[in-house]
Amino acid sequence: MISFDEMRKLAQVTPSKIVLAVIDGVGGLPHHETGKTELETAHRPNLNRVASEGICGLAYSVSPGITPGSAPGHMSLFGYDPLTYGLGRGIVEALGLEVEVNPGDVVARGNFCTIDENGRILDRRAGRLATEKTHELCSLLNDRIDVAGVEIECFPGKEHRFVVRLRGEGLSEKVADTDPQHEGMEPLRARPLDESADMTASLINDAITQAGRLLADKHPANMLLLRGFSQHPDFPSLRDIFHLTPACIATYPMYRGVARVVGMDILSAGETLHDQVEVLSRNWDSYDYFFFHYKKTDARGEDGDFDAKVHAVEEFDEIVPSILALNPDVLIVTADHSTPAALAMHSWHPVPVALWARYCRRDEVKEFSEPACLRGGLGQIPAAELMPLAMANALKLNKYGA
């Protein structure tokens, strides 16, 4: 694929508009009775119209066989190879909780856990601690932990999960996880991965020692585990690489967070799909690239609820005409990964793509589904190639070479 340096030279600003509509987790697997996937089962005349008038294909985010998390799934759709532009676990969790992360801060994902009298981990999730309890323990730690020269704050998430943020001078993310990922072992000491992190690791160990004392009588949450120490990534933005003015319309914080990492403006998306369309319409003149994110398909897939996922597809299908009515120059409809109800989790299966544009060299695909898109003109491609294709179809790329 072409490098960002080359792309910077080819990209030009034009009035044409690109919409990337992500139907999260929409790729699926056939129902064992009907032999049809969630998409094939759904009544989806408008998605079929987009596929029929556009060029279709299948896309994979990382590489064949690899199941992407939401962050790499989206980074690839934004044109970034997720193997090069990785986001640490800590930063992804922090984005999801809308924790403010400034340059220089270090964040990590935390678990409250249960240890036995010998300090060995009995349960890495402290029996999936109640969320209120996690709030309470985070407050306790925030009030009482005191480490010279650094501000430490815990932000509660769902159940046993939290984010810890270190703020101060000279911090480094090059610290190994304290979570050994196995029960029966002791939590690991925070170990510097290079010497730039000596001080950070020592501060963390100091804080964990204090936390261990404060939690000692809080069974089952009598210890904590940290993983994915990371800083805010300093990635080139969509403005910088593609000379786009991009906006994000997403109702979930984590997707807004990933969009922020690539420099999108974050619009207040409201709560419903109709709110989102309204926001798209209202901001149509101010941007030339819109990331429009729909969560429900993924959530119902994760639930393993085939019928509910079908219904979620149908809900999205209904708003497609409102997007087309805005006359985008390029509309891409796809997903960040598959979430087949049959697996009730993210999967490695490539996702269907329909790219709708005036000069797209239409193929013979007549419907938006996994088997139909397999026969599409795009073939099977890395999802990161969709961005250059969107740019080309919006006539935003100059010729390469003389």
Place this chain on the structure above:
Amino acid sequence: MISFDEMRKLAQVTPSKIVLAVIDGVGGLPHHETGKTELETAHRPNLNRVASEGICGLAYSVSPGITPGSAPGHMSLFGYDPLTYGLGRGIVEALGLEVEVNPGDVVARGNFCTIDENGRILDRRAGRLATEKTHELCSLLNDRIDVAGVEIECFPGKEHRFVVRLRGEGLSEKVADTDPQHEGMEPLRARPLDESADMTASLINDAITQAGRLLADKHPANMLLLRGFSQHPDFPSLRDIFHLTPACIATYPMYRGVARVVGMDILSAGETLHDQVEVLSRNWDSYDYFFFHYKKTDARGEDGDFDAKVHAVEEFDEIVPSILALNPDVLIVTADHSTPAALAMHSWHPVPVALWARYCRRDEVKEFSEPACLRGGLGQIPAAELMPLAMANALKLNKYGA
């Protein structure tokens, strides 16, 4: 893809013959009334025979979404990744004008332009100066510019365009453009991109100062802009990599120039397609690789003239039997890029390929067109992979590994 180093070990000299027939810009887009592309519309029984008896696919030169210029389009067909084997703007223009470029020379593309009394660019192309005027001004500059230790010569092209060649000791191409690519700015000073180019940049600035004085009263052509400083690339040749004895049969200088860069012998191609076939036939015994270039399809595509492009395809189709009559071992019919009449310019759409050879594992494609080739046995591939495939089908490659 396999490296040139590996290829050198695998390639062997055999009597078998490869013909690469480039129908420049032949890839297209459907006509808005008929829904058929230029190729699909053309009566092309012979191209269809090649596709039907061969193995087909779609190829892209640079990467998906990227529109290639003619030079990268051809470099990829010759087996060179155009992102690695790039040709500077100056050298491509010089090749197009058949300017002699020796090792050590530096060439650049020049524009005559108009500046205002404050030295700001009013028109980067001096109102698309008449070609005769450009000839006249080049002569003036050639007679009068005098820079110690270097021979500077300007070669007129069409309208406001020319090529400047510096010949002397110790020259470097690492000089930034003086053309700011925007009107309203002053021409930039030639700036060395590294210290090897200090002297070259200073010579160029000296020459530009003299040119400015000579052109002062020549409004609208009262200044010049230079871009794409480049030297003759020192790329490995087709002889070196593939152990081929290659020849070029092209009626346009620029394609001959690119062929010369990869070490082809340049045959006098005459003026018409029939001349070209005659040259192919006459030289059949002296070479084992022929690059046969047909320009008209691209030219009519650039004109936006759908019907004329269809007719150009039909003209080419008529000479296909004469090529087949020579009994090539491998015939590849393809293009360097698409030039859809609908866009009237080069485009990013992958080009159809038919590879005809005795052992090619024929697919089910029955006609030479974009949609038919999409279903072909080659799939969608980088154009640079066609060269190893041609070599394989000519039984010119040894086995890799034991």
